[in-house]
Amino acid sequence: MGFFGNLAAEKFDRQYSDKQLLNRSIEYFKPYWRELLLIVATVLAIAAFSSIQPILISNGVDNLAAGEIGKVYWMIAGLLGMGVLNFLSNLLNRYTIINLLANIIVNLSQDAFKAAVHHDLSFYDTTLSGKIVSRITSDTNEFGNLVSLVADIISQMVQAGILIFVLFSIEWRLTLLTLLVVPITLASALLYRRLARTATRQGMRAMANVNATIKETIGGISVAKNFRQEQQVYNVFEEANNTSYTVNVRRGLVMHLMIPTLRTIGGSATALIVYFGGISAVQGAITIGAWYLFLQSLDRFLWPIMNLSSFWANIQTGLGAAERIFALIDAKPSVTQVASETVDRIQGKIEFRNLDFAYIPDEPILDNFSLTIQPGETLAIVGHTGSGKSTLARLIERFYEFQKGDLLIDDKDIRSFDIKQYRRQLGIVSQSPFLFSDTVFENIRYGAPNATEDEVLSIANKIGNGDWLDTLPQGLATQVGERGGQLSMGQRQLVSLMRVLVSKPSIFILDEATASIDPFTEWQIQQALDMIMKTTTSILIAHRLSTVKAADRIITLEDGKIIEEGNHDQLIEKGGHYAELYETYFRHQSLSYVENAKGLKNT
Secondary structure (H helix, E strand, O other): OOOOOOOOOOOOOOOOOHHHHHHHHHHHHHHHHHHHHHHHHHHHHHHHHHHHHHHHHHHHHHHHHOOOHHHHHHHHHHHHHHHHHHHHHHHHHHHHHHHHHHHHHHHHHHHHHHHHHHOOHHHHHOOOHHHHHHHHHHHHHHHHHHHHHHHHHHHHHHHHHHHHHHHHHHOHHHHHHHHOHHHHHHHHHHHHHHHHHHHHHHHHHHHHHHHHHHHHHHHOHHHHHHOOOHHHHHHHHHHHHHHHHHHHHHHHHHHOOOHHHHHHHHHHHHHHHHHHHHHHHHOOOOOHHHHHHHHHHHHHHHHHHHOHHHHHHHHHHHHHHHHHHHHHHHOOOOOOOOOOEOOOOOOOOEEEEEEEEOOEOOEOOEEEEEEEEOOOOEEEEEEOOOOOHHHHHHHHOOOOOOOEEEEEEOOEEHHHEOHHHHHOOEEEEOOOOOOOOOEHHHHHOOOOOOOOHHHHHHHHOOOHHHHHHHOOOOHHHOEOOHHHOOOOHHHHHHHHHHHHHHHOOOEEEEEOOOOOOOHHHHHHHHHHHHHHHOOOEEEEEOOOHHHHHOOOEEEEEEOOEEEEEEOHHHHHHHOOHHHHHHHHOHHHOOOOHHHHHHHHHHO
């Protein structure tokens, strides 16, 4: 374990050179060239006004020594004027930088979020969502601070450039002595760069771990409370937080490692220059005013040079943030399309042809797998956990890339389609239906945003005569809460199925929930399923007997292979693996939900 501890990089992380980061960053500034010109103009004005002030004071000191009081008054008036102009220039400069900064952060955040949204599901198999949130929020703000910092550096360096001419005009030998400090500072900053960048990376990873822990804990707080694990949850957070604390303390030490050293060098140089300058003034080589001007100009010249180490640490923080953001944006997708053909209305024929797939290399899930699903067919897939049921659905959904063989939709390579157009024709209901924190109506029309309330009501009333809507406090206007938490599991399933009905897909994929629901809701869900299956090719990963029996064909999977297929009666008569599943699992659903629900409704 190194100085910063063991904080592993994400798989998609990469390292960029400063030149690469600079070139990428410039692309975000190009649309705002007018603002950049205004910033440069105000920076030059600020530097000029700041440089003129010691010159005016120097002349005032000489005039005061010569007894020319009238000129001293003019000097005071000039200082007031310079002060007002400096204030106005700073005000305009800050206002422009703040606006530029806001635009850059917004654009960078949008690009990072867009990349996160479009990454494949396999990307999230190995990446915690909390760490992605950290890159989109915290890191973009750190990069924004870099913009403001660079403007300050440019302002001070321009001021230093003006003052160096003033210093040479006063005493060129002392100025040469002063310039010896510059290469020492720059060399130290360059040597310090690598250590500062490493410290920045580790500090940001530690904070991302904290964010990920908070997000995961809050998301699963109900489970923690159910099992009385609040203390364990706190312990996990405390460990991540303490790691972040330790890493960031060390980061702070590294970031400020060189400041005392450089300021000692600067103080020593100033002492020598004051000594030799004082001798020159006493000997009459320069006036007292000129010596004062030299000292004032020296201080203003050395200030940005001596603070370069501090600036450099903050610059490395900004560049480290940019590196993490660009790594997220540049992460290569595992799913790639070989073409982008327009997708007309899909008929729904699906064919797996000698297909190999593995989530992890050398651990195959499907091996030389073949299966054909005809247009309009309803196929139920059963099998034990890990048999490959959900894998088939994910490949059809194009969320994962298969390694060998072919997957054809209507006899066309699935990799040749425009992926967005293709997915618009899929209706997917996962085992744990996800609802957004909005109304029931907005969740239903999520996949068809142009659907009207009348259209939604018309479809909803065909399911159990719309009785399920009566169970919602405010009907379609009912708020579902975070992840649909204010609805029962059955209500969430009905809303998810309604979402599919409204979007009118060509292919329907159901990974059926295993949670038990009451018979009446089961009957309503089956009605919704029947409505969907009439117009689609349907793949049902079935856990309920009612769903299995409604299928045209059932296949039984074991270790990624089809070991049986047929309808329910045929497979029961065969007495094989499906019959065993029926006896050990489906038979526990001995009551017919449909019959019971009808009986309940009649009463």
